[in-house]
Amino acid sequence: MKTCSACFRLFSHDSGFCPVDGQRLIPVAEVAPPVHPEDRRVGATLCGGRYQIWRIVADGGMGRVYQALDLRTGRSVALKILHPEVALDEVSVERFHREFEVSASLPHEQIVDVLAFEKTEDHSFALVMEYLEGEELRTVLKRDKVLPPERLVRMLSQIALGLEEAHKRKVVHRDLKPDNIFLVGTHDGDMVKILDFGSVRDNSEGAKKLTVVGTTIGSPFYMSPEQAQGLLALDHRADVWSVAAIVFECVTGQVPFHAPTGPMILVAIMGNNPLPPSVAGKAYGAPASLDPVMEEAFMKSPEARLPSVGLLADRVGQAYGLAGSHRDWAYLPQKELAARIRAAPPSVLARQPHASASVGAVPAGASGGSSAAAVIARSPDASEAFAEDIVMGVPQRLPRWVIPAVAGAAVLLCALVALLISR
Template structure:
């Protein structure tokens, strides 16, 4: 392993220069980790002397993340260590331990690899994970506001692949959000890692439940209606909703449901519908072909919602004119996806406009009497032929007598009521 003498990042032995500071890297054997005035863990060795902490990576509500050197195997790892006050809460510690158990049981190239669960010398707990060099989707959106279609499709496809095994095992992530989608840059595009399985809902038989009935777990902006209500009947389709909310934000630059407080956000999720993405993201040229996809993903009832993240990824790719499925797009170079989308979008938009025009004509031109007319022999066949490509045809002969009979009956009824 090598390190940078300026930022103290750790790199593989075949690296030459730090991409952040431009400094020539030196072997860790020739350097010493720095000391931190406010954090005694930096520079120390933890968990029985196995992990040597070199720097602070990030802070969160639950704990702090460090980059460390695993002295036993000579690799860079991430240590996620609970804050002291969190380490005193039994439920938080149990969730932390379950994050290790679930992640370790779901080895997948698109799920962060969790290596160990350890106690630290300062009476806390640590998750030992693979160290990832890149950035969270949240950081990207703060900087760039939106993602280009090809980057979105590739990312979404990999998220779908990462979640499929968990969902097949009846494990619901329950906290999918841009903060928990990590993007590792490669020559072909992003390589996605799903983070933080600490809030999972395990619906498998005999699984231990850590959530009190009626409580909500997750981030309000990305919560499904059933999750917002803390319902027991919550399955993988809650994750479909959350991923759809992420997609919406990636193309429009805003979350689908907005309010000033957490409870008001949840009320909005349960009682209103988001703007179509083509309208909310008009400034970014979001195609109208994406609107019906988001509508299907944001159905309030799980039974009416798109049934899987894989199908959601397929529909999003198809909305941009791509052929194939998310399994193809997950490994397709981003430049190739961009070229295919550019070539296909004119035809996609033309088909969408034609379909919308036909639907509008059909809705406006359908004879209202046909829907309420009394059935008669052959009526069903006649009604089926009333609309051809959205254009109303000549009114069938049975309609006029039926309407006349209904009118006579209505007049007789009115006369009877007046007489009484």
């Protein structure tokens, strides 16, 4: 392995220069590991001296991700280590361990490869995963707002292939969102990796259940109605809804359901219908051919919804004029997909004028689709509006402003009480 002396990324031995900093790469044997003033793990070796930490990759609510060198195999790996307070919670640790077990049981090219579950010397726990170079779909959408059709179809087709493997084993991901779709760039286009199986629902016989009935887990913007209600009867069709919400955001630049708070988002999901994509995504040229696809994907009743992510991918590709199925498009070069979409008959992609749709709520329990629009005319994307996931029963890190705000409020309250008493 080699490393960059500026950013300390790790690269294969045949690499010459760092694509980020432009520095000439140096063999790791010739460089001392870096240190970090606020994180003692950086530069240290963990898990019995096997993994040498080289840099911090990302920080999340549950843990921190590092790039490390596996000293036994000589390969670069990612270590996802729980935050200290999360590592003290038995349910959180059990979910973390289940993420390892489920991911390890689903070997598929479109699912991140999880290699080991380890206990660390600082009394936490680590998932050892394949190290990926690329970016989350969330990062792409923050930068570009929407995806071109060919990139969307290729990505969605690969997501369908990965989830088909999980759904075949009666495993529901239950937390699909742009943050958990990782895109590895290649010459032909993105290679998708589905991340984070820590919130799965395992419907296989005898599977251990970690979620109490009525508990809601996941990101509210992408939850199905049955998931929003915490219903016991939840299957792979909840993932169909979540993937449809991702597709909607990829073509319109906004989430299908929006409200100021998590609970209000869930109420909107259960009682409202989203705008048709051709209306919500008018500025980006979203075709009207997508409208009936999203209508079926967003049916409130799972029985009325599109039955699989594979069929959703097929319908989206066909809405752009492609012939075949997601299995034909998943690894087709993105340029070729673009050429096929451009060659589609104009009538396929024609944007149909919509009747003046009334913007308002639809009665709860309606199974409808795009005929009646809900939410506001322009709802922000998920990153702008409400960044927190709803995970009831699993401890989350409090935002930094909470404790000072509570302390300040307590001081003001005490001062007010003292003033009233003095009178």
